[in-house]
Amino acid sequence: MKLGPQYKICKRLGSSIFEKCQTRRFALSKERSLENARKNRRRGRGGSDYSRQLIEKQKLRLSYGLTERQFSTYVSKALESKVNPQETLFSSLESRLDAIAYRMGIAPTRRAARQLVSHGHLLVNGKRITIPSYHVSVNDVISVREGSRQTGLFEGLTEKLKEFRMPSWVQFDASTKEGVLATPPVFSDQDTAADIGAVFEFYTR
Numbered sequence: 001m002k003l004g005p006q007y008k009i010c011k012r013l014g015s016s017i018f019e020k021c022q023t024r025r026f027a028l029s030k031e032r033s034l035e036n037a038r039k040n041r042r043r044g045r046g047g048s049d050y051s052r053q054l055i056e057k058q059k060l061r062l063s064y065g066l067t068e069r070q071f072s073t074y075v076s077k078a079l080e081s082k083v084n085p086q087e088t089l090f091s092s093l094e095s096r097l098d099a100i101a102y103r104m105g106i107a108p109t110r111r112a113a114r115q116l117v118s119h120g121h122l123l124v125n126g127k128r129i130t131i132p133s134y135h136v137s138v139n140d141v142i143s144v145r146e147g148s149r150q151t152g153l154f155e156g157l158t159e160k161l162k163e164f165r166m167p168s169w170v171q172f173d174a175s176t177k178e179g180v181l182a183t184p185p186v187f188s189d190q191d192t193a194a195d196i197g198a199v200f201e202f203y204t205r
Helices: 006-013 024-042 049-063 068-080 085-094 097-104 110-118 157-161 196-204
Strands: 122-124 141-144 170-173 178-181
Touching (some): 068 196, 085 097, 097 170
Antiparallel strands (some): 141 178, 170 178
16 A cells, blocks of 8 residues: 655654654654644644544544545444444454454564565464455454564563553563453553544545
């Protein structure tokens, strides 16, 4: 999926979208952009509801690395469900194999998690899966493939996970390099990169 200039996207949506933006250089560049934005607001050029909703939609879509078509499909299914749409959308996105790998701390970023899956480093219930969007069910066992365990990708994983905070719905044992989706992902504003309510406003306007 072609994304375009990552600095430009991060300035609009936030540095958490790409690891490239999590640097001092980007922080300084963003501060200059914010100062220009403040000047524009003082001149009466404020943002609209549509603009806010679009930004939130793009933040959520890009943080999961989805195309517009893929993301709109997730949203449509959530809106059609008979339970809370926000909870449904969040659970669907977080049940992806790449999202589970990221939440377990196996990969430092969502993008890195997508690459781990695509390159076949992870197993689900002993089966090699190479599709990042693969839906993980409760009690499915996620493990690092035996042939991948000694690679640099997982070097120092035990130490890294000592201070890593996993959400309540996943468990992972660094010593065995094996984990499980313990419960369905639980929606929380703290665990999302965007305002999901605004995302639904965008699609139902």
